[in-house]
Amino acid sequence: MKDEIRSIASHFRVCGExxxxxxxxxxxxxxxxxxxxxxxxxxxxxxxxxxxxxVFKDPPAMMANILRVTEHIHDKVQQADPALARRQxxxxxxxxxxxxxxxxEGNFWRVYNFIEDAVTHDTLESTDLAYEAARMxxxxxxxxxxxxxxxxxETIVGFHNTPRRLEVFQELLKTDALNRxxxxxxxxxxxxxxxxxxxxxxDLADTGEIPERIAHNDTKINNVMLDRTTNKGVCxxxxxxxxxxxxxYDFGDMVRTATCSAAEDEPDLSKVAVDLKLFEALVRGYLAxxxxxxxxxxxxxxxxxxxxxxxxxxxxxxxxxxxxxVYYKTSRxxxxxxxxxxxxxxxxxxxxxxxxxxELVARAFGGDST
Ligand code: GN1
Ligand code: MG
Numbered sequence: 001m002k003d004e005i006r007s008i009a010s011h012f013r014v015c016g017e018x019x020x021x022x023x024x025x026x027x028x029x030x031x032x033x034x035x036x037x038x039x040x041x042x043x044x045x046x047x048x049x050x051x052x053x054x055v056f057k058d059p060p061a062m063m064a065n066i067l068r069v070t071e072h073i074h075d076k077v078q079q080a081d082p083a084l085a086r087r088q089x090x091x092x093x094x095x096x097x098x099x100x101x102x103x104x105e106g107n108f109w110r111v112y113n114f115i116e117d118a119v120t121h122d123t124l125e126s127t128d129l130a131y132e133a134a135r136m137x138x139x140x141x142x143x144x145x146x147x148x149x150x151x152x153x154e155t156i157v158g159f160h161n162t163p164r165r166l167e168v169f170q171e172l173l174k175t176d177a178l179n180r181x182x183x184x185x186x187x188x189x190x191x192x193x194x195x196x197x198x199x200x201x202x203d204l205a206d207t208g209e210i211p212e213r214i215a216h217n218d219t220k221i222n223n224v225m226l227d228r229t230t231n232k233g234v235c236x237x238x239x240x241x242x243x244x245x246x247x248x249y250d251f252g253d254m255v256r257t258a259t260c261s262a263a264e265d266e267p268d269l270s271k272v273a274v275d276l277k278l279f280e281a282l283v284r285g286y287l288a289x290x291x292x293x294x295x296x297x298x299x300x301x302x303x304x305x306x307x308x309x310x311x312x313x314x315x316x317x318x319x320x321x322x323x324x325x326v327y328y329k330t331s332r333x334x335x336x337x338x339x340x341x342x343x344x345x346x347x348x349x350x351x352x353x354x355x356x357x358x359e360l361v362a363r364a365f366g367g368d369s370t
Contacts, residue, residue, distance in 0.1 A: 255306030
């Protein structure tokens with residue numbers, strides 16, 4: 001395997017010969033490796049990934065997006081802070097100058113620079129980190145507000161189309177081919193009882209009340225890198241789903257992943273709840289950047305988006321459980337069911353605290369959230 005990875009790496013414009021390969025187990029979709037290369041005694045690291053083309057059907061179109069986005073951000077940061085520009089995510093092209101390499105088996109591979117002295121966090125406990133991570137996602141949206149040219153490619157069609165995801169779930173439930181629904185009765189009931197929330201944001205987007213922007217669409221808190229020493233934001237990573245979307249979805253996924261210090265698959269549900277202090281820091285960090293462009297309709301749906309995206313993720317995990325664990329990588333039996341339970345508990349916690357959360361948003365806006 002390692003030899004295969006080394007030979008893949010040699011198709012890219014990396015500075016040297018691959019000497020070491022380390023797999024990275026994080027991430028539910030793509031396969032990731034850290035590759036060290038060496039030339040004249042000088043070592044350099046890169047991130048090599050095999051793109052999951054069952055999920056991303058058109059890897060070259062996805063890489064075209066990522067090239068546009070990373071180059072745009074790099075050029076803007078370069079003017080203000082060249083040292084920070086060097087620490088932005090950068091695509092290392094193939095020897096032929098492409099964004100990804102297709103091997104003889106039809107797998108697509110890509111290489112990024114390795115960002116030194118920066119770390120990611122799967123969960124957060126500190127309000128300072130929550131502020132900074134959310135600020136970075138707000139910053140990312142702001143950086144892309146003036147991206148010119150045609151719309152970005154839709155890398156996964158209907159990615160946050162929650163009503164469509166509900167339909168998929170309902171279809172699977174009808175047949176329950178693997179006979180798993182019986183293990184998830186409480187979750188299925190909760191899903192059906194609350195399914196009316198699925199169409200709220202898509203309806204507002206359809207009428208234009210909430211604008212379509214360029215969104216990251218996967219603002220899991222471990223997709224932002226912070227400086228190892230100062231904790232200051234360095235860059236945003238995992239740009240696979242950067243495409244037209246709603247800014248509030250991005251905020252919603254931050255609520256899902258950064259306001260509770262329990263892991264996404266924590267089996268002890270007593271540990272799963274929204275921490276209001278983390279939430280407040282998240283709002284303030286996000287608004288420090290996004291407050292400059294958000295409309296009042298967007299502002300007034302921030303808390304709702306937290307609930308909806310957590311609900312959507314609950315439904316996605318439950319769907320994958322019923323489908324036989326075909327989408328997310330799993331490492332134990334019932335893993336997707338556990339994940340869905342954690343998300344369900346988080347939705348309940350948001351529902352319980354919705355009013356206070358809205359007040360905190362209003363306060364962060366200086367008393368006006370509408
Ligand atoms: C997937 O694998 P990762 O961490 O990049 C998924 C996200 C989910 C997340 C849940 C393309 O992200 O949408 O929110 O798992 N990415 C895709 O942890 O489906
Ligand atoms: Mg991802």
